[in-house]
Amino acid sequence: MKIGKLGMGLIGLALVAMTGCQSAAKPQEDSWSALEAKGKLVVGIDDTFAPMGFRDENNELTGYDIEMAKAVSEKLGLEFEFQTIDWSMKESELNAGNIDLIWNGYSITDTRRQQVAFSEPYLENRQLIITLADSAVSTKADLAGKTIAVQKESSALEAVSADTALTSTLKNGAPEEFDTNIDCFMDLEAGRSQAIVVDEVLARYVMKQRGQEKYKVLDENFGTEQYAVGMRKQDTTLLEKINEAMKACNEDGTTAALNAKWFGE
Structure with missing residues (x-):
């Protein structure tokens, strides 16, 4: 039986609609295995937020959070790539998969808890x-x-x-x-x-x-x-790894050294 152009178009639209429904229904997954295989996480930052994350006179990224993130990356054995983002779009960037962490003086709020998972807090503000x-x-x-x-x-x-x-x-x-x-x-x-x-x-x-x-x-x-690190809600393994690494930084003196360097205490 021949199918006319209109019929083909309707079938195509139906298939697209079905595919869209299937995609929307597909549960989001923990991305740790994929991140570990890639060997890299992308960290979203506001590079004007001194002294947490900013650019020095040589346009190099520096700051408390930048150094802490690097220390954590070493403990995880993964590379952290810092990516400047529009801070007003941070949660959208995270949940779209463009970044894997929000780490730059990111305060815990009830509104943000609805969109992201937070690490243990590490600094009061x-x-x-x-x-x-x-x-x-x-x-x-x-x-x-x-x-x-x-x-x-x-x-x-x-x-x-x-x-x-x-x-x-x-x-x-x-x-x-x-x-x-x-x-x-x-x-x-x-x-x-x-x-x-x-x-x-x-x-x-x-x-x-x-x-x-x-x-x-x-x-x-x-x-x-309080400041904490933000990540996707489904990334429960990453959350556990980040908390473990930050606890190790507290225990080995890394955190105390950064506090002294950036805040004098």
Whole structure:
């Protein structure tokens, strides 16, 4: 029996639909065996997030997280390839398989727990509120009618947005979002924003580099959080391996040495 072009087209569409349904129904698998066979993991980073991961004067990647990741890679016997990503797309990049780890001052939040699996936390952090030194802003209440700058898709954004009583009083009813934390500092210095909310580990480093005397850190903040390594939820073996390697770094003095080098303690 001959089948006309229309019939062939309908059959083709049906096959595509069936294939799509089968793909969607196929469970995601633990990728450890494939990663081990390849001998390499891709680590997604924001290369402007000093002192955790950034580029030095020679444009070489450096920082606390870069060095810790390298130490972990040695213990795993796998190469870690660092890949700069759009931080606002980090979870999408991870779950699309473009990267295997998110490791760059990545804070644990309830929203992120829904998308990724986290390693054991390895560093504590606070979300500081920073203004210019001569600013009249001294409390959260003083931010009413003002503009706050935060990094896109950051834990700072999540922390500020969660305080709906405060955000409703901001100039535009929400914080202004920028691609990087450095952009936030520049916006503050230009006078377009009256305050910024950023991770303490980055803020202390950047203020020291740009001139501590130019800024004021408010006594109030947007809470304490913890840094951890993010990976796909189905990568349970990788999660176990990462935790084991980081524990070994704690026990052999690697972590203490990095703490002393980058934070002085």
